[in-house]
Amino acid sequence: MSTNTDSDADARDRLLDLAAEFYDQFASGDVPSMQIPTRTKSNIEYDEEHGVWVYGDRHSTRSANNVSGAKKLLKAIYVIDFLAQQLDQDRSSTLRELYYLSESWDLDAAQFSDQDESNQLIEDLEIVSDVTREDFHMRPEESGATLMGPLHLREQTRRGERDIHCQEDVGAGGYQIPNNPDTIEFLDHSADFVLCVETGGMRDRLVENGFDEAFNTIVVHLKGQPARATRRITRRLRDELDLPVVVFTDGDPWSYRIFASVAYGSIKSAHLSEYLATPQAQFIGIQPTDIVEYDLPTDPLSKSDVNALQSELDDPRFQSDYWIEQIERQLDIEKKAEQQALASRGLDFVTDTYLPERLSDMGVL
């Protein structure tokens, strides 16, 4: 059965429009070409209206006026043909499968020489068609993480609808977020906010301590740098259920990037910010100021930590008074702390003291 027919037809139309453009360029005697935004740190800018970072005006051109450019467009046309068929047949595939599938194409010049090339082409097509790869039915390689909380949802699967309550109908591991969370419809909930958690150890602590029940919280496990599916469902929980989103990570520069990826998206995928990013997300900690205030066990900053913090001072996503203060404070104290360092105050400290205090400071409780 088809799970999402309207958006399938729309995605297919947009892909065929791209192919039609090449056709028109040929027909009018022009050399076919495709314009793509330049994807560098200097070409992302803040979109005030939507509160996200998007590509600026600089573009690069893929033109068939040279052999390498012509091959790129040829491959794009083969991929468009494959994707249109895939949508017709309601199939899906991974980026890696696409790469290997190209070996079966009749024209050797259309085959990919490595996976970077096919990955890149799918990203290009996402950008120029304004359709996400999930809507092309390209499945990500990494699966989404899990969710636990007072949320009743309906997932459309190939095998029919599944109605699942994310506390009552799941085991201790929680609800596994599917690769394409747009197959989910939120039916009902009694949540007050969403708490995204970096590590599995802390996620398990919150669930064991019943934090999701006591505080009406939807706990989303980020599993380190979050997968697209995890970021997408977080965005939808914010938009559709109007819930505050807070992000709880380790207190080091790599974890601040995890927060930034939830809140603002990544430079590589600025074209997807409106789909994946949750600009209203707030950082709960571990803050450098928490390290001092709660006297947490720490490790010294390594050279690469210091470099990463300094690079964040130049990152457009961290240009707020809040972040500049936190980052400068951390460079000053020269220390970092993990989420689970809160256990040095006892296993209940995080749920009885730290999170309630921080949530109330932030105005979420």
Next chain:
Amino acid sequence: MSTNTDSDADARDRLLDLAAEFYDQFASGDVPSMQIPTRTKSNIEYDEEHGVWVYGDRHSTRSANNVSGAKKLLKAIYVIDFLAQQLDQDRSSTLRELYYLSESWDLDAAQFSDQDESNQLIEDLEIVSDVTREDFHMRPEESGATLMGPLHLREQTRRGERDIHCQEDVGAGGYQIPNNPDTIEFLDHSADFVLCVETGGMRDRLVENGFDEAFNTIVVHLKGQPARATRRITRRLRDELDLPVVVFTDGDPWSYRIFASVAYGSIKSAHLSEYLATPQAQFIGIQPTDIVEYDLPTDPLSKSDVNALQSELDDPRFQSDYWIEQIERQLDIEKKAEQQALASRGLDFVTDTYLPERLSDMGVL
């Protein structure tokens, strides 16, 4: 509520027995000490009766006859005290939390200087007490993966029992295996075999193609090197449901180690082989001979691939005619292939042709 009271009491007793031994050693005027099997490749041997690799006879001694040894035993006693309390209160914690918790202990000399030290001590206690860390209520940091197939199970959670059918009651992502799968009871099933799959992309392919339905298969996602929970549930599916287990990975030396870890356990955890390993598990592929027979797209072996293959020729877990032939064949053809390379023959080739052919060769179908 308690989820597993009998084994809790048993684990607690065994820990207290260890502490009592130290007491008796003191009482009889001996210097307290603890004997631990040497954990090296040269000290694991094949246990014919159980079909798994276990530690040999060589031991090392932790004795209080020097300051460093005395500190180790002191820390062991503090940890035993903590674990006994944790079991009493039906709480649980992660290895990392234990490390940080030690900062709250009253005696500075009992605190851990780094996480390696506390991890190591828990492994020592597992070995000498013959109780797994799951039964100490130490949760692993990494969560288990997912399962999809015709299996109806009951999971005991802190919030009560959950009855879940692993096709009908779960979304496309499947059933999330809990950290301690011994909280699961298998109620009913109509499965013919268990298929453990290395990559998420291939797991999703099998589910999309309905392989679990068409072939009555329980598909277990290994997610690379499998977590303890994933290996444990695989072992239990074999033992309790009497199902054949086959393992499907990429065709390279790192993936053969994933197979070996499912089938025989790792050198580091040979003391857990009877709990975690499934010696009856069979390797389905990608075999080096498949690369040739199915003409799969390949990558050349890197220098480190060649070294890993050569080291496997010395690894006791690969000393069968089958593995020696496969490894020598691969060194000969100097190529490796990924699972998803089967997509070069079309997206249905793996489920329509490759797996049925291999399963029938192996006598599983």
